[in-house]
Amino acid sequence: MDVIELTNIVKTYDMGGAEQVVALQGVSVTIRKNEYVAIMGPSGSGKSTLMNIIGCLDTPTSGQYLFNGLNVSEMDDNALAKIRNKEIGFVFQTFNLLARSDSLHNVELPLIYAGIPSAERKRRAQETLTHVQLGDRVHHKPNELSGGQRQRVAIARALVTRPSIILADEPTGNLDSKTGEEIMMLFEELHAQGNTIILVTHEADIAEHAHRTIRLRDGKVESDQPVKNRRIYPRAQAS
Amino acid sequence: MHFLTELKEGLAISFRAIRANKMRSVLTTLGIIIGIVSVTLMSTAIEGVNRAFAKSAAAFGTDVLYIQKFPWVSNDDWATIHNRRRLEVSYAHRIERQSMFSDAVAPVLATRRRALNGSNSMEDAMVTGTVSQYLSAAGVTLADGRFFTPEEASGGRPVAAIGATVAENLFPREDPIGKTVRVAGFPYTVIGVFEKQGGMFGAFTSDTRIFVPLVSFQTHYGGRRDVTIQVRVSDMKKMDDAKLELEGIMRNLRGLVPGKPNDFNINQQEILTQTFEPISLIIASIGLFITGLSLFVGGIGIMNIMFVSVTERTREIGIRKAIGAKRRTILIQFLTEAAALCLIGGLIGLAVAFPLSLVVDQFLPTAMPLSVIFIAIAISLLVGLISGFLPAYRAAKMDPVEALRYE
Numbered sequence: 001m002d003v004i005e006l007t008n009i010v011k012t013y014d015m016g017g018a019e020q021v022v023a024l025q026g027v028s029v030t031i032r033k034n035e036y037v038a039i040m041g042p043s044g045s046g047k048s049t050l051m052n053i054i055g056c057l058d059t060p061t062s063g064q065y066l067f068n069g070l071n072v073s074e075m076d077d078n079a080l081a082k083i084r085n086k087e088i089g090f091v092f093q094t095f096n097l098l099a100r101s102d103s104l105h106n107v108e109l110p111l112i113y114a115g116i117p118s119a120e121r122k123r124r125a126q127e128t129l130t131h132v133q134l135g136d137r138v139h140h141k142p143n144e145l146s147g148g149q150r151q152r153v154a155i156a157r158a159l160v161t162r163p164s165i166i167l168a169d170e171p172t173g174n175l176d177s178k179t180g181e182e183i184m185m186l187f188e189e190l191h192a193q194g195n196t197i198i199l200v201t202h203e204a205d206i207a208e209h210a211h212r213t214i215r216l217r218d219g220k221v222e223s224d225q226p227v228k229n230r231r232i233y234p235r236a237q238a239s
Numbered sequence: 240m241h242f243l244t245e246l247k248e249g250l251a252i253s254f255r256a257i258r259a260n261k262m263r264s265v266l267t268t269l270g271i272i273i274g275i276v277s278v279t280l281m282s283t284a285i286e287g288v289n290r291a292f293a294k295s296a297a298a299f300g301t302d303v304l305y306i307q308k309f310p311w312v313s314n315d316d317w318a319t320i321h322n323r324r325r326l327e328v329s330y331a332h333r334i335e336r337q338s339m340f341s342d343a344v345a346p347v348l349a350t351r352r353r354a355l356n357g358s359n360s361m362e363d364a365m366v367t368g369t370v371s372q373y374l375s376a377a378g379v380t381l382a383d384g385r386f387f388t389p390e391e392a393s394g395g396r397p398v399a400a401i402g403a404t405v406a407e408n409l410f411p412r413e414d415p416i417g418k419t420v421r422v423a424g425f426p427y428t429v430i431g432v433f434e435k436q437g438g439m440f441g442a443f444t445s446d447t448r449i450f451v452p453l454v455s456f457q458t459h460y461g462g463r464r465d466v467t468i469q470v471r472v473s474d475m476k477k478m479d480d481a482k483l484e485l486e487g488i489m490r491n492l493r494g495l496v497p498g499k500p501n502d503f504n505i506n507q508q509e510i511l512t513q514t515f516e517p518i519s520l521i522i523a524s525i526g527l528f529i530t531g532l533s534l535f536v537g538g539i540g541i542m543n544i545m546f547v548s549v550t551e552r553t554r555e556i557g558i559r560k561a562i563g564a565k566r567r568t569i570l571i572q573f574l575t576e577a578a579a580l581c582l583i584g585g586l587i588g589l590a591v592a593f594p595l596s597l598v599v600d601q602f603l604p605t606a607m608p609l610s611v612i613f614i615a616i617a618i619s620l621l622v623g624l625i626s627g628f629l630p631a632y633r634a635a636k637m638d639p640v641e642a643l644r645y646e
Contacts, residue, residue, distance in 0.1 A: 057561060057639045078565050085563020096558045096643070100255045112248050113563040157562065 002066070003164050003196055004031040004054060009063035011049050011219075023049040025219040026063070031165075031198065036191045038199045038207035038227075041216035048169075050216065051200045055088055055167045056080045068164060085113050089158025093170035095150045097142040097157075103129060104138040107156045114161060128156040132186060148179035155186060165196045172206055184209045184231075205231070245568050249575030256548065256576055257583075267544040268584035271622065274534030275588025275615050276595070281530040282611050283596045285523045287603025292515050294604060298436045298444045299508040300378040302475050304341075304482060306330070306468040306489060310504040312514045323502040326466045328453065330492050331370075334468060337488050340481035342473040343376035345369050346466045348456055352423040354449055356409040364405055365448045366422050368456020376469045379445050384416045384431030387452055395454030400431035404446040420449065425459045427451055478507070534618065537584070538626040545577050545630035556634050557642025570635040577627020578620050585619025 011024040023046045031037055041047040052058040053065065056072055059080070065073040067083060075083070090096075097106045107125040116124070129138055132152040142150050151171060158166050168187070172180030188209060191197050201207050208231045215222040257264045299305075308323050331346035338344070347369045354364040374386045387398050399420055406415050415429040427449070436444035456462075472481040482505050489503055549556070556569060564572075589612060596607040 052640050055561070057643070078567075081560065081563050081565040084561060090561050092643075096554070096561070098555060098558065100259060109559070110562045112244065113559075113565075113568060115244060161563075 001033045002030050003033050003035075003068060004029070004198075005064075005066040006030070006054070007064045007066075009050075009053060009060045009065065011046075011053065011058070012061050023219055024053075024060070027216075027219070027221055029214060029221065029224070031196065033164075034191070034194055034196055036187075036197045036199070036209070036211045038201060038210035038213045039216065040201060040204070040207050040213055041222075042202060044218075045216040046219040047200055047202075047216050049219075051167060051169055051198075054165075054198060055090060056083045081113075085110055086161055087164040089155075089161065089163040089166040091151070091154050091158050091166065091168035091171045093173040095142070095147075095154045095174070097150060097153055099142055102139045102141050103134060103145070103153045103156075106142070106153055107160050110157060110161045124160055125156070128160045129153070131159070132156045146179070147175050148182055151175060151179075151183050152186070155183075155190075159190070159195075165198055166190065167198050167200070169200045170202070171199070172201075172203075180206070242571075245571045246575060248568075249572040250579065252572055253576035253579040256552075257580065260548075263544060264580060264583075267540050268580055268587065270537030270540035271534070271581050271584025271619055272537075272588040272591065274530075274537040274622075275585045275619055276592045277530040277533050278527065278618070279589060279592035279607065279611055279615050280595055280599065281526045282523075282614075283592070283599055283605055283607050284603060285519070285526060286608050286611075287599060287605030288522070289519055290604045292519070293512070294437065295444075296508050296511050296515075299511070300471070301508055302472050302478070303376065303378060303507070304470045304472060304478075304485060305506040306334075306470065306485060307504055307506055308465045308502075311506045311510050313504075324493070325463070326468065326503060328457075328462070328466050330466070330489070331468050333492055334470065334485065334488055335372075338470070338481070338484055340472055340474070340477050340484050341470045343372045343469075343471040345373040345376035345469045346453060347373065347469055348453065348460075348462070348464050348466055349448075350460050350464065352460065354405065354409060355421040356418065359409045359411065361405060361408045361447075363447070364422065366456065366460065367448045367450050368453040368460070369450060370453050373450065373469070376471045377445075378471065379436070380434050381431045382434040383414075384429070386431050386450070392452040393454065395452050395458060397425070397427045397455060398430045398452065399427035400433065400450040401429055402433050402444070402446040402448045403435035405449055406432045422449055422451070423460065425455075427455075482507075534622060538581075538622040541577055541580055541623060542626035542630060544580075545573060545627050546633070548576065549573060549630045549634040552634075553637065553642050553645040556637050557639050557645065560637070560639035561643060566635040569637075570631045573631030573634050574624055574627045577631065578623035581619040581623030581626075582616070585615055588619070589615055 006027055006029045009024050009027040013021045013023060015021055027050060039047050039050060053060050060073055063073065064071065067087065072080070072083060098109070104122065104125050107129055108121045111121040111124060126138060129135055132155055134149060134152050134156065137145060137149060145153065172183055175183060184206065187197055199207065199210055207213050208227055208229065210227055211230065212226050214224045306326065308326050309320060313320065328346045331344050335344040347367060349365050349367045351363045352366045354361045371387055371389045371392045381400065382403065384400065386400050387396065391398050401415060401420065409415070409420060410418060415432055418429050419426045420429055433445040436446050470485060472478055485505055486501065490501065493502060495502065559569065593607060599605060
């Protein structure tokens with residue numbers, strides 16, 4: 001089943017006056033359930049724009065975007081917020097946790113916006129934190145956690161609503177390579193558990209964890225092919 | 240997401256934000272504190288003035304009608320009124336006999352004279368000649384002693400009942416009862432002292448008066464004066480009927496043919512309150528407007544700091560939007576923060592204003608009315624919502640992509 005169906009997506013930005021920047025010029029991509037896709041491309045290739053559109057943070061100038069069969073390109077702000085809340089789990093390069101809140105509250109946040117009652121919220125947030133091996137860090141604030149732990153909190157926050165896709169933007173960009181590997185291992189695990197993962201990166205060795213790579217250049221899809229030599233961790237293989 | 244959950248989350252965020260910026264919050268709140276203190280004190284003072292007036296007006300008695308040559312409040316030509324014929328003491332007997340609606344009638348003559356007790360003197364005591372019915376006609380009460388009897392009154396005995404201020408001035412360290420007071424040379428034995436009335440209309444209360452029998456007054460100070468006939472109406476609900484009846488009796492006494500205007504006035508306390516009300520309203524409006532300005536300035540301070548807060552937290556707004564916060568949620572979050580700041584300011588303001596109102600209480604018979612507390616809380620909330628709206632709106636309509644990119 002197709003989770004994401006992008007047809008001829010165009011995105012232009014007005015730079016004031018008559019000047020326009022074309023970030024995407026006709027991108028068509030389909031992503032199925034439980035795929036593990038890496039979107040690659042140098043800076044300026046339009047991968048951030050594409051990620052924003054896939055993540056429903058932005059809408060295309062033209063073209064059609066079907067998310068689980070729903071036409072997202074015509075939705076208003078509130079409907080988009082609802083999709084982001086329920087269907088998309090974001091993982092950012094800079095973690096983007098709320099500095100003043102502890103891990104539990106950070107993970108609870110999407111559930112608050114989803115209107116889940118407090119007791120259930122706490123239970124699910126705790127569960128998800130335990131799932132990313134942070135069950136003993138629930139009351140730590142972000143500045144009391146290491147980079148890897150922060151990213152795990154962010155991943156827990158992305159997972160807690162059981163979204164249709166996990167959208168990770170350079171998730172290892174701010175981590176040392178060892179911690180980065182650990183995070184990639186976690187993604188591997190999540191994929192094995194049935195999650196759909198979209199990884200946006202410019203690092204080839206990170207992209208190699210995915211099953212399929214979409215390369216962008218100058219706002220167009222340059223190539224879209226399966227990964228031949230996947231990096232597979234023993235632990236992920238076992239699960 | 241339910242409004243209540245949003246509000247709860249908004250409150251939690253607000254208190255975290257306020258705590259994180261203590262100094263800034265304190266300074267911003269100060270504007271609201273000052274605003275609420277001044278508005279609260281102003282309304283307390285206004286309440287005090289109103290109460291002082293009501294208390295003073297009450298000295299006239301709500302059920303007492305005053306038949307007089309002059310109206311208390313008038314726009315008519317002064318000369319016309321001044322040229323009216325004098326009112327006679329004898330009218331009182333006729334009214335007493337003919338009126339159905341009244342239960343006490345007392346003619347009253349008054350003049351300012353010097354009163355003496357040894358070396359203690361009072362230059363402008365209001366010497367008042369009246370009859371024994373006065374006590375019930377005026378609705379005043381004695382603190383000590385008694386008023387003169389009908390016999391003493393008709394016999395013109397040299398007895399006097401004195402007001403509280405007179406007693407204080409002439410008999411500072413002794414019991415006046417049984418002592419002698421000399422009024423313009425004539426001695427009277429003090430038989431009673433009135434309760435203190437206070438209020439703004441000093442000259443009209445019993446406080447500065449020395450009551451003597453009407454007959455004695457006429458003999459000692461002359462009877463060719465304008466008399467005031469005080470009539471107490473037996474049933475408060477029939478005040479209008481009583482006025483009509485008295486008007487008829489008076490017109491008859493004055494021999495006025497139909498069509499001729501009254502050449503007397505029937506005054507009552509209500510006239511004073513009716514005159515005072517619009518004035519008091521104007522004073523209150525101006526006072527509250529001026530003090531309201533300080534609250535307005537406080538509101539601007541809140542708005543300013545909320546704009547700063549929104550800009551500082553652009554990234555946080557981006558994060559919240561990315562994980563599903565709707566515009567409304569963000570709007571409520573910042574509105575709640577502004578309202579919470581103002582509410583805290585309002586409560587502190589009330590806490591400061593309360594002891595200050597006790598100081599005001601020393602000068603005016605007032606207390607911070609309970610309603611002021613609720614109004615102050617409501618106003619501070621309102622100021623928060625109004626001044627928080629623009630910043631909150633700006634936060635709500637932020638583009639999540641831009642907000643997430645903000646450094």
